[in-house]
Amino acid sequence: MLGNIFGGKAWFKSLTGWGGLILALAWTLVPGLGELGALSPEMVDTLTGMMTKAGSLLGMLGIRKAATTANIEG
Numbered sequence: 001m002l003g004n005i006f007g008g009k010a011w012f013k014s015l016t017g018w019g020g021l022i023l024a025l026a027w028t029l030v031p032g033l034g035e036l037g038a039l040s041p042e043m044v045d046t047l048t049g050m051m052t053k054a055g056s057l058l059g060m061l062g063i064r065k066a067a068t069t070a071n072i073e074g
Contacts, residue, residue, distance in 0.1 A: 015062030019055045026051030 011017030026048050034044035 015058045015065060017062070019057070019059030019062055022051050022055030022058065026055060 011020075030039065030044055030047045030051065033039045034041060039047070
């Protein structure tokens with residue numbers, strides 16, 4: 001199933017994989033840095049919002065591309 005999501009390639013060669021990584025960082029790393037005091041609350045909100053939008057877009061484009069790409073065996 002995951003091979004279909006990533007279009008039959010490694011996750012790091014996939015838009016979907018990069019989108020998921022960006023979302024994971026946006027929801028875990030950035031708020032953690034805010035709790036440690038490395039980032040201001042405003043910066044955490046800004047980065048989380050931007051990264052969520054970018055990760056979602058990459059994920060949607062990657063899934064669409066994987067779903068519409070012809071399956072070529074060989």
